[in-house]
Every structure is written in structure tokens, then in C-alpha cells.
Amino acid sequence: MFGKSIYINRRKKLKDKIQQGIGLFLGNEESPMNYLGNTYHFRQDSSFLYFFGLDFPGLAAAIDFDSGEEYIFGDDVDMDDIIWMGPQVSIQQNAEKAGVENSAHSAKLGSFLSDAIGKGRKVHFLPPYRGENILRLQELLGISTASINDSVSTDLIKAVVAIRSVKEPCEMEEIKAACATGYEMHVTAMQMAQPGVWEQKIAGTIEGIAAAGGSMISFPIILSQNGETLHNHDHSQYLKEGRLMLTDAGAETSMHYASDFTRTVPVGGKFTQKQREIYEIVLAANNEAHKLTAPGVTYKSVHLAVAEVIASGLKNLGIMKGDVKEAVNNGAHALFCPHGLGHMMGLDVHDMEDLGQIYVGYDEEIRPSDQFGLAALRFAKRLEPGYVVTNEPGVYFIPALIDKWKNEKINTDFINFEKLDAYRDFGGIRLEDDVLVTSSGSEIIGERIPIEPDEIEEIISK
Amino acid sequence: MFGKSIYINRRKKLKDKIQQGIGLFLGNEESPMNYLGNTYHFRQDSSFLYFFGLDFPGLAAAIDFDSGEEYIFGDDVDMDDIIWMGPQVSIQQNAEKAGVENSAHSAKLGSFLSDAIGKGRKVHFLPPYRGENILRLQELLGISTASINDSVSTDLIKAVVAIRSVKEPCEMEEIKAACATGYEMHVTAMQMAQPGVWEQKIAGTIEGIAAAGGSMISFPIILSQNGETLHNHDHSQYLKEGRLMLTDAGAETSMHYASDFTRTVPVGGKFTQKQREIYEIVLAANNEAHKLTAPGVTYKSVHLAVAEVIASGLKNLGIMKGDVKEAVNNGAHALFCPHGLGHMMGLDVHDMEDLGQIYVGYDEEIRPSDQFGLAALRFAKRLEPGYVVTNEPGVYFIPALIDKWKNEKINTDFINFEKLDAYRDFGGIRLEDDVLVTSSGSEIIGERIPIEPDEIEEIISK
Known part of the structure; x- marks a missing residue:
């Protein structure tokens, strides 16, 4: 203590x-x-x-x-x-x-x-x-x-x-330590992302790294080549060439401060062109989130700006269409990213979630939405120096959700459902970093886990 | 399933x-x-x-x-x-x-x-x-x-x-798989038992092996150079040359069948003579337990016979004295082994402990004792083919307990308290195997984890 x-x-x-x-x-x-x-x-x-x-x-x-x-x-x-x-x-x-x-x-x-x-x-x-x-x-x-x-x-x-x-300096030291363990967990997972490897073997191995680091995992590991399932705790599959492995995992220090990172990597070490195109969208979204995370702005506005990056990227690929701002206003991007941009992190990976999201993420100024997608935003308040948040944009192709929207004709002005057919088996990509809101902007906590596609390909292929 | x-x-x-x-x-x-x-x-x-x-x-x-x-x-x-x-x-x-x-x-x-x-x-x-x-x-x-x-x-x-x-053949396959993962956990722990290594690092690493094997640990890992604390979940120390590291750990398969093993090894790879003398007593006790575990005998009788092996060994070293049978009848050996010889194992590491020890371990024939030591025997019934039990004799030197017995003059006829002074910092040794009661005797499940002192010294020194 x-x-x-x-x-x-x-x-x-x-x-x-x-x-x-x-x-x-x-x-x-x-x-x-x-x-x-x-x-x-x-x-x-x-x-x-x-x-x-x-x-x-x-x-x-x-x-x-x-x-x-x-x-x-x-x-x-x-x-x-x-x-x-x-x-x-x-x-x-x-x-x-x-x-x-x-x-x-x-x-x-x-x-x-x-x-x-x-x-x-x-x-x-x-x-x-x-x-x-x-x-x-x-x-x-x-x-x-x-x-x-x-x-x-x-x-x-x-x-x-x-x-x-508002995190104290002694807390930031702990969070940094948790992030360092998280770094090791993710690089190890990347190195193991080879065809034929059992997902559970990788999940278990990185869980061991969290435990060896002082305590335990900060939340149940999500690790799957079915990254389109947001909280996929099923690790029963064997990795296949051509798939993407999504790993969302973090450690708790012995004092119980958390880290929480997501990386998505190509099994065997080589992105297909289709994978790299979607990956670049999510990476741009992550970088934009980091750029915008700063004191005085609401996290809701960051979430929405990042949603525009995603919608715009998908429009360039012909998957979405129409006016990008209007698409985001109508929640059309949520077909591909049904969750919020991020959440506070500290002693809890979703900090203080036990106290109620309405008190942690919202206040008199910023009220929750009931729009599909935006309703899942856990944290929306105006940011202050000392806040720690995770930025975790993603793009997913969830067959059951695509079928539902197609059948119910939801947001047909903004979604190109024919084009989407080619992505039904894609899976999902999420990229998550932990950032500290500083007096002037935000900084990524600790050394950034490899995130550039070339960097990742090199780690896996070694 | x-x-x-x-x-x-x-x-x-x-x-x-x-x-x-x-x-x-x-x-x-x-x-x-x-x-x-x-x-x-x-x-x-x-x-x-x-x-x-x-x-x-x-x-x-x-x-x-x-x-x-x-x-x-x-x-x-x-x-x-x-x-x-x-x-x-x-x-x-x-x-x-x-x-x-x-x-x-x-x-x-x-x-x-x-x-x-x-x-x-x-x-x-x-x-x-x-x-x-x-x-x-x-x-x-x-x-x-x-x-x-x-x-x-x-x-x-x-x-x-x-x-x-009574375990079914399909259950025995699962228990064997849990034992195979336990084998890997223990050999890894032995290899890591070097001076300066953080206990938590070893405990975490072998917890990862359990997780990578399919599911999780079957119980909280006990791993410490203070093996005299029976359920020591504190892993905060750094291993020191001259100490013994006691590891009591097992895995659960993805179907939740358990293994449960204990090994005790010299940090750095070389037993002192004093350590080896006590080790040989515990090893003899473990072997005797295996020999006696057979259908038709009560596990209480095995427990008591093994207690005599321990008392006799300690008498040879001058730590105990008097008649061995009488010492065991009076529970004098329990100063050095205050717990029971073992327990049933299956879907639970202490199988069915939630249902009540009195129903699992005892029946109309074999009733529980309230003598210190014997009272801690979880399982005492007559053995039947298909039962799975762990045999886990140990010898511990618990300073607080030694002082209590000495001050309250408990079993002074059988304990040589002067001689004991030299063992106050010894720690503890426990050796545990999982065995299946067969139609004619018992068999160790899976490959036996290295247990001969020379074998262990070789693994650590490699």
C-alpha cells in the first residue's frame, strides 16, 4: 500500500x-x-x-x-x-x-x-x-x-x-507499471499468432504474464479470430491463416491498478489488402482519438469525431455512402462500431463502473443517449487533466447485425449492403491505447505497443 | 461436455x-x-x-x-x-x-x-x-x-x-490430462527456483501454464520459501540460497477436472544435509502412503501408518523420542504435520467439499476425531476402487506452534524441544501425488513428477 x-x-x-x-x-x-x-x-x-x-x-x-x-x-x-x-x-x-x-x-x-x-x-x-x-x-x-x-x-x-x-502521481506510477506488463502480454500474443495455434494457449500464456507481473489480469481476456464478437471469451478455436486475431487484454499491478489494450494482427504475419484497408481506418481513428483527447473537450465529441473518421474511411471503400456527418448523426457507423470510444481506467479497468455509469461518465451537462451505438458510450463527460481514459475504436462485420439492418432497412441511405457481402467473414479490428489527459492534451501511457501494420507484420514473421 | x-x-x-x-x-x-x-x-x-x-x-x-x-x-x-x-x-x-x-x-x-x-x-x-x-x-x-x-x-x-x-473412465481421462498440465507446472517451477527470483514470478508463470492448458488453476497456488505456512498464498518474497521452495499447485482441464501436486525443492539446486534428512522422511512417508492406499482399507489407517513413518524418521534425527506408536496415538507428530494425509479429488480439488466433509470423508463406520492434527483429516473412509485421492504428507517447523507446545508442555514425552531449536528457520516440506484406487492397490496418475532428491537437484542445476 x-x-x-x-x-x-x-x-x-x-x-x-x-x-x-x-x-x-x-x-x-x-x-x-x-x-x-x-x-x-x-x-x-x-x-x-x-x-x-x-x-x-x-x-x-x-x-x-x-x-x-x-x-x-x-x-x-x-x-x-x-x-x-x-x-x-x-x-x-x-x-x-x-x-x-x-x-x-x-x-x-x-x-x-x-x-x-x-x-x-x-x-x-x-x-x-x-x-x-x-x-x-x-x-x-x-x-x-x-x-x-x-x-x-x-x-x-x-x-x-x-x-x-483525477489520478494522483503515485497512481500514475502504478498504471504505468500495469501498462508495461500489458505491453509484454501483447507482444507475446503477436509472436504466438501463427496458424494452428490454439487460442486458449495464447490467452493462457498472456494471463500468466499478467500474474507473473504481480497480480492478475484486469479483466477476462478477449482473444479470438472472431473479433467481431465484442466480448469474446471463447478461446476454443485454432488460428487459421488468413484470419485476424483480436486480443483485448490488460494486467493489474499488485496494488490493483489496471491496463487495457487491444491489438489486432494477421495470423501468420501478413495482412491481406482488404485487412490492411480496414486496419488503416481503425488506426487513423485511434490516432485521431489521441489527438482530440484533451482537457476541456467532452469525450462525447471525441467519440463522434472518431465515428466520422470511421464512416469516412468506410465510404472511401464503398461500404458506406452519403454525407459522413449525417451518417454519424443517424448512427449509421454503429453497424460497424456498436460500442463507445472508450472509458475511464484506474483501480478498475472500467473505472468505478460499480458506482454507476451515469455518475462516472455523465453529468448535468452531458446526458446519455439512447441511440444504438452511442448508448453504449460509457464515458462522455468533459475531460480534465489527470483523467485516464482508453481510446478503443473498432470496425466489425457482425453477420447477424448486418442481416437485421438489411432486413429492417435501417440506415439504408448510408450503408451499401451489396458491397458488405464481401466482408461477412472478415471478423473485426479494434485498436486500444491508454492515455492520460494532461494540462495541454493527452499522452499515451508508457511505451506504445506496436501498432503500425508493418511493425506488426515484422514481429509475427520473426 | x-x-x-x-x-x-x-x-x-x-x-x-x-x-x-x-x-x-x-x-x-x-x-x-x-x-x-x-x-x-x-x-x-x-x-x-x-x-x-x-x-x-x-x-x-x-x-x-x-x-x-x-x-x-x-x-x-x-x-x-x-x-x-x-x-x-x-x-x-x-x-x-x-x-x-x-x-x-x-x-x-x-x-x-x-x-x-x-x-x-x-x-x-x-x-x-x-x-x-x-x-x-x-x-x-x-x-x-x-x-x-x-x-x-x-x-x-x-x-x-x-x-x-467412484470415478468413471471418461473422468479418469480428464484427471490424467489435468495431471499432465500439473507436471509441466511443477517442472517449470523447479527450473525457476533460483536465488533472487520473485516468488510471484514463478507462481504467475505456472498459473499461465494451467490457463494455457485449457482453463485455470484448480486452487490458489501455494508457493513460498516459507513452506511451514500450510496455505501460503503470499508470494512476495525473493528466493534465497539455502531455503526450500514449496509449491502446491494444480490445473483444471477445460472440463474442470483437477490435479493437485506438491513438490519442495532447494533454491539454487542443492539440498543441505539437514534438508535432505527431512526430505527423505517425507519421501518415505509419501511412498508408504502410495503402498498402503488400496481398496478395503480405511484412509484413516493409511494416515496413521504414515504418521508413524514421520514420527519414526524424526525420532532417528533426535527430534522426537519415546515409543513411535504411542507418540502417534497421542498426536505428537501433529506438531510437525498438523494436517491430514490427503483428500478425494475429481471435479473439485477437494472433491465435493461444498457438500460437507462429514459426508464425503466419513460415514457410520469411520467417525471424525477432535484430536489436533487428526481433526484436520478431510477424508478417512474405507477406500473403494475408482476413488481418487491425493497423498500429501509433510514435515513443517512452525515457530509459533513449537513455542505454544513448549510453553504449554504438550506431548513433552515425545518431543525433544532442545533439538528443535536448530530447525526453527527450516521451513517445511510437503510431497503430494494424485493416486487412483484400483482393484488391487493404487496407481499414481500419469507420469510421476520428479521426486527423488538427486533428480530434483539435476533439474534445478541445469
Whole structure:
């Protein structure tokens, strides 16, 4: 964990924003795979990590926003724990590491909260996303599981989002480290992109690189020669000459900061002309996104400008037609890129997604759209220095979606459906970089993973 | 998945054992890491997999034990699912793969169950271990989370345990494949066991081998130069010359069958004399366990015989003293081996641990002990052909435990505490193999991972 002053300072910012009630932060519990004792890699809740830094299960924390007092609740270990888990420090010592003055046994949390509720005080808590913590809230606060979502504190959500959105220098060091591991993962995947190789073998190997780098993957790896399936976690195919392999993968550091990159490469090392033409469009879109990502502009405007690059490129190939701006206004490009340009990244790969996209990506100024494609934009707000976002434009040919639009005559003014037939088996291309919004523009974090088509061909062919 | 006849036959065995009520099998849901959309590797519930074979989230199944009718409940995909997850087959088609005649929308499960309950019929279900399924049972059956554990069906548990305990030939093929991946993991770990190497780098690398082999690790990797901590998931140290690295790790195949091996090797490749002396004791214990594992004998008797090998070896070194049999009767060896000799293995690395150790490892004949050490024996029953168990004897020097026994004068007749002082920094050694109980004895599954000290020294020194 960072030094305690980091956490004290973050909580001070929170206390500046909220003056009343109790802030309750539940840490995560172990998450069982196939029985209680067989658990996945422990992943602490990100907001708990951000404000308290303690990275093990069985914890809760509270901030009394009226008095400013802070508390860590947890349990000390016994001899059995020492035999099985090794010597551990006391809960009091752990609280001190986070700069928290008060610590108490877990069993005290219930009465602490019911005392506060009894006095008519509000308990602020963030939206739970794991069954175990929903059950815990039900028990601690005496509210039914069905009504927990109505009881979350939007004040606390907004305060946390405001603070966590702007990355501190110590956080940027971690994100850089995560990006360095991501670099190694992607170059390894490129080197393995040969005909006959099992997708799972590549996905597993780069997952190992993430783990060897300190912790684990930051999200389930997407790796497939069917890149047109946006979140393709099926890795059962064997790579074929002539296909493109899309890899969307990143690492988490041991402090749980994320990276998230996508590269798409030709199996065997040689783009066909058709592949290279589409690739160049996506590369231009990625570069345009980087150029436009800057403080003061809305990310929605970047998304739309990049959509024009894509539409314009596809028009040049005869796949789209008509006026490019009008096509984008009508969402016609979304047939080829049904997702948003990118998202915030930090302790979570989609940063703070547990707190709600509406609070993280939108505000009073920028409201969500319900247009197909634009509705999938996770982040749209005006950018500020210190924000970290990923730019991940893509072009996909999704047969089921093409058929639907063709049959339902959607955006026929802008799509050349005959021309499209030749692309049904193309797959998809996505190119994603992680960028930091600076005071004057944006910078790609760490060394850029090879992205020029010639560069990629050389890596694979070696 | 296997062919449908396998699942039909397994369910037939279940129906032969239970004639009344409804058997409810909840599949697992996705398990979120840090927000709902960011999930761990999906791990289906093992009993669901065993009886229905379908390996994706959002499913439930039911067997009407009176009529014999079987049902799969799940949802068909929509266009959005196709865009993000790719084309999927219908729930009806999935039911057919499992040889199940009836399928229905998830939403029907509630009324299906309340109809049955309304008619006074019993709903048999297995113990839930994930928060999400506890919440689902609460909603489906209208029982409070606190009383769910009292409502599980011991009839169903016992029937499932009886069937799953004896492995079928198709299961042995999978376990062999898991063992082959485990072999590669352990040899790689040995090769990396050099001074200055970060434990996490080795643990991560072999986790990648498990993933590249088809799926994932079968349990959180234990890898440490502090092998005396039995479940040491801390991999933060850098290996030092003179220490022993203990690695307890295994893989799961894509069908989720497990392997589980432990090896302990000298960092840098050369055992000290002291290390080799203890190593030879553990190796003799492992070999004795293999020799004694055979149909008709109780695993408890194997555990105790192996404990005598350990006590006798430690007596030869002057660490223990007195009569060996008496020492074991008094549990004195448990200072050095506080855990059980082994456990069943199959779809779960501790097979069926979710169903309860008391049903899996014990029966009317063999009852659990509360003696320190023996109480930790997960499996004690009389062995039958087709059982798969791991034999994992170990010798550990746990300073906190040694101090406790010394201070509380526990088993002073059998322990030479002065002599022990020289071993406080020793660490621990465990050697674990996976064996199949055959009609005449037992066989190590797959190629045995190098275990002779000379062999290991050669691998590391290469």
C-alpha cells in the first residue's frame, strides 16, 4: 500500500464533500469458485482500497462525517490462522497503516451502525455488486435485498467519483507499471499468432504474464479470430491463416491498478489488402482519438469525431455512402462500431463502473443517449487533466447485425449492403491505447505497443 | 461436455437412490471481481456439471424424483448478446445436449417450485456456497438466508457423494490430462527456483501454464520459501540460497477436472544435509502412503501408518523420542504435520467439499476425531476402487506452534524441544501425488513428477 498520508488525504477530501452521517465501506470477502474454501484471487473492493489501502478480506470501515472519526472493523488472527496462513499483524496495526485511529472487532460493526440508525443518522454506502456484501448489508442495516439499490447514497457516489476521477502521481506510477506488463502480454500474443495455434494457449500464456507481473489480469481476456464478437471469451478455436486475431487484454499491478489494450494482427504475419484497408481506418481513428483527447473537450465529441473518421474511411471503400456527418448523426457507423470510444481506467479497468455509469461518465451537462451505438458510450463527460481514459475504436462485420439492418432497412441511405457481402467473414479490428489527459492534451501511457501494420507484420514473421 | 448418455446415466443413478420430491440444482452465476460486469473465470458448480454438463451461467435444473421428468431452466439470447458474446444455441438445444427433455425460461422456475411446495412436495437442494445462490434460494423457496443451511437435503447430499466418489473412465481421462498440465507446472517451477527470483514470478508463470492448458488453476497456488505456512498464498518474497521452495499447485482441464501436486525443492539446486534428512522422511512417508492406499482399507489407517513413518524418521534425527506408536496415538507428530494425509479429488480439488466433509470423508463406520492434527483429516473412509485421492504428507517447523507446545508442555514425552531449536528457520516440506484406487492397490496418475532428491537437484542445476 501507499504511505498512510495518501489515504488520510483522500479521506479528508471525502470529508470536505460530505458533512453528515456515517460513511460505510465494506471490503470484499473471499469469492468462492466451487466451494467455500476454494477461492478466486482475492480482489479488494476498489473504493475500499482507494480510501483505506488494506488488501485482505474480512474488513469494513466507517467514517463519521459529523465528527470526522474513522474506524476499521476486522478480526485478529488465532493460532489456527497462523498455522494455515502465516503470522499476521493485528487489526489495530493494520488500521494504523491506513492512518485510521480507531479499530474494533468485526462483531462491533452491527451495534455501531444500529446505534447510529437509532439516532436517526443516515448511513451512506456505495452500491454492492457481490452477493456476499448484499447479504451483509441486509443483515447490518436491516433492509431487504430488493430495496438495497434504492438506499445507496448518491451523495457518496458523486463524492467518490469526483475524487477518484483525477489520478494522483503515485497512481500514475502504478498504471504505468500495469501498462508495461500489458505491453509484454501483447507482444507475446503477436509472436504466438501463427496458424494452428490454439487460442486458449495464447490467452493462457498472456494471463500468466499478467500474474507473473504481480497480480492478475484486469479483466477476462478477449482473444479470438472472431473479433467481431465484442466480448469474446471463447478461446476454443485454432488460428487459421488468413484470419485476424483480436486480443483485448490488460494486467493489474499488485496494488490493483489496471491496463487495457487491444491489438489486432494477421495470423501468420501478413495482412491481406482488404485487412490492411480496414486496419488503416481503425488506426487513423485511434490516432485521431489521441489527438482530440484533451482537457476541456467532452469525450462525447471525441467519440463522434472518431465515428466520422470511421464512416469516412468506410465510404472511401464503398461500404458506406452519403454525407459522413449525417451518417454519424443517424448512427449509421454503429453497424460497424456498436460500442463507445472508450472509458475511464484506474483501480478498475472500467473505472468505478460499480458506482454507476451515469455518475462516472455523465453529468448535468452531458446526458446519455439512447441511440444504438452511442448508448453504449460509457464515458462522455468533459475531460480534465489527470483523467485516464482508453481510446478503443473498432470496425466489425457482425453477420447477424448486418442481416437485421438489411432486413429492417435501417440506415439504408448510408450503408451499401451489396458491397458488405464481401466482408461477412472478415471478423473485426479494434485498436486500444491508454492515455492520460494532461494540462495541454493527452499522452499515451508508457511505451506504445506496436501498432503500425508493418511493425506488426515484422514481429509475427520473426 | 461428454456425450449425453453419460449425463442420462448419472441422473438415472440419482433417481434410483431418491424416489420422492424435486431435486433442484442451481448452476453458478458469474462471479464479479470489482464490479458486476468484470467477472472471474466462470466456474460452474461441480454437481451441476456432473449431472447436466452445461458450462455457462444463468442455468438451473430440476429432477422430479416421483415422475422422473427432468428440466433445464435458462434464457435464450437476444441481438445484444450476439453482438457482445457471439451466436449462441437455444436453451432447448442445450437441454438436448444434456439429454434433458424439458426446457423452460428462467422466469418459470419460481412458479415451478412454488407449485411443488404448494402440493406439499419436498425440494431437495445441495448446500449453497456463493452469496448469489443463497440470495436465489431465499427468493425461490421463500426461506431466510439464516435457515437455508438447515433446509439442505442430506438425502441428496449422500446420494450425490456416493455417485461422484467412484470415478468413471471418461473422468479418469480428464484427471490424467489435468495431471499432465500439473507436471509441466511443477517442472517449470523447479527450473525457476533460483536465488533472487520473485516468488510471484514463478507462481504467475505456472498459473499461465494451467490457463494455457485449457482453463485455470484448480486452487490458489501455494508457493513460498516459507513452506511451514500450510496455505501460503503470499508470494512476495525473493528466493534465497539455502531455503526450500514449496509449491502446491494444480490445473483444471477445460472440463474442470483437477490435479493437485506438491513438490519442495532447494533454491539454487542443492539440498543441505539437514534438508535432505527431512526430505527423505517425507519421501518415505509419501511412498508408504502410495503402498498402503488400496481398496478395503480405511484412509484413516493409511494416515496413521504414515504418521508413524514421520514420527519414526524424526525420532532417528533426535527430534522426537519415546515409543513411535504411542507418540502417534497421542498426536505428537501433529506438531510437525498438523494436517491430514490427503483428500478425494475429481471435479473439485477437494472433491465435493461444498457438500460437507462429514459426508464425503466419513460415514457410520469411520467417525471424525477432535484430536489436533487428526481433526484436520478431510477424508478417512474405507477406500473403494475408482476413488481418487491425493497423498500429501509433510514435515513443517512452525515457530509459533513449537513455542505454544513448549510453553504449554504438550506431548513433552515425545518431543525433544532442545533439538528443535536448530530447525526453527527450516521451513517445511510437503510431497503430494494424485493416486487412483484400483482393484488391487493404487496407481499414481500419469507420469510421476520428479521426486527423488538427486533428480530434483539435476533439474534445478541445469
